[in-house]
Amino acid sequence: MKKSIYFKLVILLLIFQGCSGDSDTIEIIEKTDQSNVSDNNSKSTAEFDRSSMLSFWADSIILPSIIGFENELNIFNENVANFTANPNANNLSLLREQWLTTYKKWQYVEMFDMGVAEEIFFKNRMNIFPANVERIERNIKNQKFNFDESANFAAQGFTALDYLLFGVEQEDDTILTKYSDSSLNYDDYLIQVTSKMLELTVLVKAQWEGDYRDSFVQSTDNNATSSINMMLNDFVYYFEKGYRANKFGIPAGVFSGGPLPNRVEAYHGEMYSKILSLEATTAIENFFNGIAYNDPETLGPSIKDYLDFVESGLAERLSERINEKLQGGRTKINELNTNFIKQIEDNNTSMLHTYDAIQSTVILFKVDMLQKLNVSVDYADADGD
């Protein structure tokens, strides 16, 4: 028995010996020559502070995005009040302009589908498309509806606004006529949709301003419900579903056998789908690279840094390949027509190529990245050996 104790001691010693030796060598920090990379990035090879990544996400990306969005939504709300009081061409164009500004800001918020946002189906109620026009018209006519019903999810949010501001009639003149006649209730529905959006946004914001933020930041473990895993899952899911499929794949007909141009984002506004998808691209790139919402110069610990940390020592980095692919997707989007409907009708092949470019990033995210970080993509619960 004595022997076994000695043996164990020797092993323990070996382990500790090894650790100290190893950390010495690892202290040599790889210098990066990119000028815009902050201190946070170059440190990443030696240590990685998951908690500070979570704080950065919460304090510099998520909450500021929600606040930035809420601010624009408030302005939009005022514009709605002005417009419904004085439905003229000038107010309509001001309203549409602000709608686009707010919609762009929404692209930074959609991916954070956790906590209250998930519970109240925030993303489905803000931006599920196509809009259910029939339902919207029925709601307007009947004046009796409940926005909290899932059947009404496609009758509220940005898609409903898209229809209300661009689609209720063909010409602007006739649209204005509809809003001028209060007995038709279009103005009332517009007000209600907007105030519901504000109400939901305030709920989500309150969560991040409250205790949720602290528990989010503290949950650094690696399990199905921890913040990092939840966030990575949401991010990848958003990229695959909300971004790749909804904005490109479904309208291009990837899942249906034929193109469905009426499924583009902001269908009734027609010329905004590209602008919105580019904005979403920026939101994705910024989150991946840890770029603060309010200041593009401020970099914080990010998924990129986390990947570089687990890949320290490797010459060819996954994070670089991901950024290249994201850039490749952006280039393809840039080549598209401002009006996705027109793009799909005239030359759907370019749309499909854009989809393919984005799809290649999905693979890097879902296969390579999640393998490196050993995060499971699902909550499937079973033993493995």
Place this chain on the structure above:
Amino acid sequence: MFKSYLNESKIHPAPLAVFRILFGSLMLTTLIRFWANGWIHTLYIEPEFHFKYYGFSWVTDFGNYTYLLYVICIISSIGIILGYRYRLSIFLLFLLFTYTELIDKTTYLNHYYFTSCIALLLCFLPAAHYFSLDALKKKKTIEAIPSWMVDGIKLFLCIVYFYAGIAKINSDWLIEAQPLSIWLTSKYDIPLIGELLKYKLIHYTASWSGMLYDVFISFFLLYPKTRKIAFLFVLLFHIMTKVFFPSIGMFPFIMIFGATIFFDVKWHKNILLHLHYLGIKLTQKFDFLKSKLTSKKSITLFKPKKHVLPIFLTFFFIQLLLPFRYFAYPGELFWNEQGYRFSWRVMLMEKKGYTTFKIKDSVSQKTFYVDNTDFLTPFQERQMSFQPDFILEYAHYLADHFENQGHQNIQVFTDSFVALNGRPSQRFIDPSTDLSKEIESFKHKKWVLPLEDEIYGL
């Protein structure tokens, strides 16, 4: 010499009785745990489609009656522990447990296969001729059984360890310290040691010691002088695997308890003696049993039936060869997985895949992609994405499904990418192969694109 060993060498039946009791208890725990986790529902009842083992497509789940299979298995395990109607109990357990495993190969685990094998062996062993309710009823008590009956179980354990060990002698495991590098780094949240798990040295130490442990542990367990310390290592090793990989389930406990078969007869008798006193204490309340426990019996030797030895020899012949069947296939075993299962390859791969299916009308050339979540559970989708036989079976299922929906001239293509042990992902299935025309067989699957790298070793 081998012949005289088979015919004459005898051993006391106590080790087999202890093994029976431990096995029954572990099965009972496994089954209850499986049920309590809701897995009967999520793994067997919920999926609308099951991945089948080749030749076992006739195995189906029975909807909610699947629970009945588990009820019978649970009752059987209790029968095995008590040694009550042992033959029937162990036979039912073997049959029904194996049946549930055959429902869906998504759930394949080496230790479930191990369990089925042990249950099969136990069907032919006199594990309840001693220290059992069955034995109480009999006039005679067995004092000796052929040694090979206990040694057979030892041999099986040795095979499992040794084959698991030599499977680790490959360049990924020993030179890259993969997949342990990936897995251990991500276990940073384990208290106390979590912080150390990011260091390469730890990954290498774990990889090498894991390989050495698996290859050599059975020899140290066999040799009486090293047995005690070897068992300490068994404890240490399997507890560590449980700490690092909680999802490994019952496996560590099965191996720890299984290893007690290597102990002396004396140890086993001692255990049974303790159980016996416990039994007496309990049975004092039940007078009718007491008389039976203390009654004198004549002592005999156990004579096995003639067919048992040939069955054992065949079993081990298969066990020794089966893991090497991968030599019959070209390409990288970890990549193609032709001959991977049923070979004691445990925790060797971190493999992730992403596989989507394109349905094409060969006449109109129209195509669309399938949303896998319409047909598969997340767990099934994950397993399907990197295993060629799953991909093929699912492709056929999709072809049938869309044909029944009225689609015509169906072709099924895949867009499939897989990453193995930290390598960058690469295309997995030839995207130009119409999988609906490919037929499942034991032949090499030519439509799996080769791994663009080499893994050296066994």
